[in-house]
Amino acid sequence: SIELWARVSNARQMALGANDEKGGVLYVGSRGAGTVHAVRFDGAYRAGKVIRIANSLEMPSGLAWRNGALYVGAVNRILRYDDIDRHLESPPLPVTVTDSLPRDTHHGWKFIGFGPDGKLYVPVGAPCNICKPGDLYAGILRMNADGSDREVFARGVRNSVGFDWSPVDGTLWFTDNGRDMLGDDSPPDELNRAPRGGLHFGYPYCHGGEVADPEFGTRRKCAEFEPPAQKLGPHVASLGMRFYNGTMFPAEYRNQIFIAEHGSWNRSKKIGYRIALVRVKDGKAVGYESFASGWLQGESAWGRPADVLVLPDGSLLVADDHAGAIYRIVYRKP
Numbered sequence: 336s337i338e339l340w341a342r343v344s345n346a347r348q349m350a351l352g353a354n355d356e357k358g359g360v361l362y363v364g365s366r367g368a369g370t371v372h373a374v375r376f377d378g379a380y381r382a383g384k385v386i387r388i389a390n391s392l393e394m395p396s397g398l399a400w401r402n403g404a405l406y407v408g409a410v411n412r413i414l415r416y417d418d419i420d421r422h423l424e425s426p427p428l429p430v431t432v433t434d435s436l437p438r439d440t441h442h443g444w445k446f447i448g449f450g451p452d453g454k455l456y457v458p459v460g461a462p463c464n465i466c467k468p469g470d471l472y473a474g475i476l477r478m479n480a481d482g483s484d485r486e487v488f489a490r491g492v493r494n495s496v497g498f499d500w501s502p503v504d505g506t507l508w509f510t511d512n513g514r515d516m517l518g519d520d521s522p523p524d525e526l527n528r529a530p531r532g533g534l535h536f537g538y539p540y541c542h543g544g545e546v547a548d549p550e551f552g553t554r555r556k557c558a559e560f561e562p563p564a565q566k567l568g569p570h571v572a573s574l575g576m577r578f579y580n581g582t583m584f585p586a587e588y589r590n591q592i593f594i595a596e597h598g599s600w601n602r603s604k605k606i607g608y609r610i611a612l613v614r615v616k617d618g619k620a621v622g623y624e625s626f627a628s629g630w631l632q633g634e635s636a637w638g639r640p641a642d643v644l645v646l647p648d649g650s651l652l653v654a655d656d657h658a659g660a661i662y663r664i665v666y667r668k669p
Contacts, residue, residue, distance in 0.1 A: 336664070336665055336666075336667070337627060337653075337662050337663070337664045337665075338662065338663055338665070339660055339661075339662055340382050340652065340660075340661045340662055340663040341361075341374045341382040341385055341660070341661045342385065342659055342660055342661075343363045343365075343372050343374065343385060343654075343659060343660070343661055344365060344368045344370065344372075344659045345365035345366060345367050345368035345370070345656045345659060346363050346364075346365065346372075346641065346642075346654035346655060346656050346659060346660065346661055347363070347364045347365050347366050347396040347397075347444075347575075347641045347642060347654060347656050348363075348364045348396055348397050348398050348446050348447075348575060348641070348642045348654070349361055349362065349363050349364075349398065349575075349642050349644040349652060349654050349661070350362045350364075350398035350399055350400045350405065350644075351400060351644065351646070351647075352373070352400050352405070352419070352420045353403065353420040354376075354647060356378050357377070357378050358375065358376050358377040358378050358380075358383075359375075359376055359647075360373050360374070360375055360376075360420050360423070361373070361374040361376060361382075361644075361652070361661075362374075362388075362398050362400060362405055362419075363398070363654065363661065364395050364396045364397060364398045364407065364408075365394075365395060365396060365656070366394050366396040366444050366656065367394075367656075369390055369391050369392050369393065369394070369395065370387055370389060370390045370392070370395070371387070371388050371389040371390075371392065371395050371398070371405075371407055372385055372386065372387050372388065373385070373386045373388050373419075373423045374386075374661070375423075380646055380648055380650060380663070382661070386423045386424065388405075388416070388419065388423055388426045389407065389416070389426065389429070392407065392409045392414075393409045393410045393411075393412075393440070394409060394410050394440065394443065394444040394445075395407050395408065395409040396408065396444040396445055396446065396496075397409075397444070397445030397446045397447035397457075398447065399447045399448050399449055399455065401449050401480065403417070403418050403419070403420060404416060404417045404418070404419065405419045406432065406447060406455065407429070408444075408445030408446070408447040408457060409445075410436070410437075410438060410439075410440060410443040410444065410445070411434055411435070411436040411437060411438040411443075412431060412432075412433065412434045412436065413431075413432040413433050413434075413436070413447070413455070413457065413482065414429035414430065414431060414432065415429060415430045415431075415432050416429050416430075417430065432455075432480075432481060432482040433478070433482035433485070436457070436459060436471070436476075437459055437462065437471055437472060439462035439472075441460075441461075441462045441463060442460025442461055442462060442463075442493075442494040443459075443460065443462070444460075444496070445457060445458065445496075446458060446495065446496045446497050446498065446574070446575065446642075448498060448499070449480070450477070450500055450507065451500055451505045453479075453480065454477040454478060454479065454480075455477065455478050455479070455480055456475055456476070456477045456488065456498065456507070457475070457476045457477070457478065458474070458475045458476070458492065458494075458495040458496070458498075458509075459471055459472050459473070459474060459475075459476060460472070460473065460492075460493065460494035460495070460496075461473040461493050461494060461538065461539070464514055464515050464516060465514050465516075465539050465548060465550060465551070466539060467539055467551065470487065471487070473490065473491060473492055473493055473494075473538050473539070474487050474488070474489055474490045474491070474492050475487075475488045475489040475492055475495060475498070475509065475529075476488060477532075486532075488507075488529070488532045488533075489507075489509075489527075489529050489532065489533075489534055489535075489536060490534070490535045490536070491535040491536040491537045491538045491539075491540075491560060491561075492509070492511050492527070492536050492538060493511055493512060493513065493514060493538040493539070494511065494512040495509045495510060495511050495512075496510065496512070496573075496574045496575065497509065497510040497573065497574045497575040497576040497594065497595070497642070498510070498576065499576055499577045499578050499592070500578070501578060501590070501615075501618070502578050502580045502590055503590055503618070504618060506528060506529070506530050506618070507528070507529045507530075508526060508527065508528050508529075508564065508576070508578075508592065509526075509527050509529070509576070510524065510525070510526055510527075510567070510573035510574065510575075510576050510594060511524065511525040511526075511527055511536065511538075511563075511573075512524055512572055512573065513525065513542050513543060513569065513570065514538075514539075514542055514548070515570070515601055516601075517542075517546070517549075519569065519570070519602050519603055519604070520569045521542075521543075521546055521569055522542035522543040522546040522569060523542075523543040523563070523566040523567055523568065523569050524566075524567035524568060524569065524570070524571050524572070524573045525543060525544075525563040525564075525565075525566065525567060525573075526563060526564050526565040526566075526567055526573070526576070526592070526594070526613055526620060527561065527563055527564055528561075528564040528618075528620075529561075534561045535559070535560050535561065536560055536561050536563075537557065537560035537561070539551045540552055540554060540555040540556075540557070540559075540560070541555070541556075541557035541559075541560055543563060543566055544557060544560075544562035544563050544566070545557050545562075564619065564620045565613050565620035565623055566623075567594070567596075567611070567623065568596070568606050568607060568611075569599075569602070569606075570599040570600075570601065570602050570606070570607070571596040571597075571598065571599060571606055571607030571611075572596060572597035572598055572599060572600070572607055573594050573595070573596055573597075573607075573611075574594075574595045574596070574597045574640070574641050574642060575594070575595045575640075575641060575642030575643055575644075575654070576592055576593065576594040576595070576643065577592070577593055577643050577644060577645055578590055578591070578592055579591050579592070579593060579645060579651070580645060581645045581646075581647075581648070581649025581650070581651075582649050583648060583649025583650055583665070583666050584649060584651075584666045585666065588612075590615060591612060591613065591614050591615055592612070592613040592614075592615060592620075593610055593611070593612060593626060593643045593651065594610065594611045594612075594613060594643070595610060595640035595641055595642050595643050595653065595654070596608065596609050596610070596611050596640060597639045597640060597641055597656075598630075598631065598636055598639050598640075604634070605631055605634055605636065606631075607631070608628070608630040608631035608636050608638070608639060608640070609625055609626070609627060609628040609629075609630065609631070609640065610625075610626045610627040610628075610640055610643060610651075610653060611623065611624065611625060611626060612624050612625070612626040627653070627664060630655070636657065637657070637658065638655045638657050638658040638660070639655060639656060639657035639658075640653050640654070640655055641654045641655065641656045642654040646663075649666075650663050650664060650665045650666075651663070651664040652664075
C-alpha cells in the first residue's frame with residue numbers, strides 16, 4: 336500500500352539522518368525552492384514536524400548524511416551542516432567543503448552520496464543538451480569528505496541524478512538521462528554499472544550503447560565505451576535510485592533496484608512518472624518493469640517522482656517534487 340507521509344515543498348533527494356527505535360530524521364533537498372527541510376519521525380515511522388533548516392540556496396537538491404553532518408550539493412558548492420540532528424530548530428552556519436565546482440545551472444543540480452570507500456561522489460552534468468564540455472563536466476567526481484583529493488571517477492555521463500552501491504559487491508550503479516531532440520523513442524535513458532574508476536560511458540559520442548550522435552558520433556565508435564547495464568525508457572528522466580536492502584518487502588525484491596522516473600517533458604506522448612524496478616541477478620540487470628504508477632493519468636501528470644529511499648523498517652519513501660509530497664510504500668502480508 337502507499338500513503339501520503341509528509342508534505343515537503345519541491346521534494347528532491349532524501350537523506351536519512353540519525354535514527355533509533357524512538358525515531359529519527361529525514362532530510363529533503365529541493366531544486367526550484369532553494370530550501371532544505373528536515374522531517375522528524377517516531378518509532379513507528381510516522382512523520383511529524385517538518386522543519387526548514389536552510390533557504391535561499393541555489394538548487395540544493397543533493398543531500399548526504401555522514402557522522403552527524405549533513406552535506407548539501409548546491410550547484411558549485413558542497414556545504415556541510417555539523418551536528419545537525421540536534422540543532423534542527425537553530426541550524427549551525429554551514430561549512431564550505433568546496434566552492435570550486437562548475438557554476439553552470441544547466442544540469443548543474445546534484446545528487447550526492449558517500450560510497451563504501453568513504454569518498455563523497457558528486458556528478459557534474461553536461462552544461463548543454465549535446466556538446467563536448469571540459470574535463471569536470473559530464474562525469475562523476477569523487478573526493479574526500481573535506482573536499483580534498485578530487486578526481487574524475489567516471490566520464491561520458493551526460494546527467495546522472497541518482498546512484499547507489501550494490502549491497503552484494505559494493506559496485507556503483509547510476510542512472511543517466513539521455514540527450515534530447517532525437518525523436519520520441521531515441522535514445523533510451525540508461526542504468527549504468529561502474530565496477531571501477533576510469534570508465535567512459537559514451538557521451539557525447541554514443542547514447543544508449545548503440546546510438547551514434549549525429550554531431551559527434553563520427554569521431555569515436557560506440558564499441559569504445561561501456562554499454563548500459565539496462566536501457567530504460569526514452570526520455571523517462573530517470574532520477575534517484577536505490578538498491579532495496581530492507582526486509583519488509585518479499586524476498587524477490589531484496590537487492591533489486593528501484594528508480595524514480597520523473598517523466599518525459601518533450602515527448603509527444605508522456606511516459607515515466609512512476610517507480611520502476613530493475614531486477615538484478617549475479618551482478619547483471621535481467622529485467623525492467625513498473626513497480627508503482629498512477630501519477631500520470633492519460634496525458635496529465637499530477638505527480639513526478641524524484642527520489643526513493645529505504646527506511647530502516649524496510650518501507651520505501653518516494654519524493655515527489657511536483658506535488659510537494661513524500662509517500663511511503665509499505666508491505667503487509669495478506
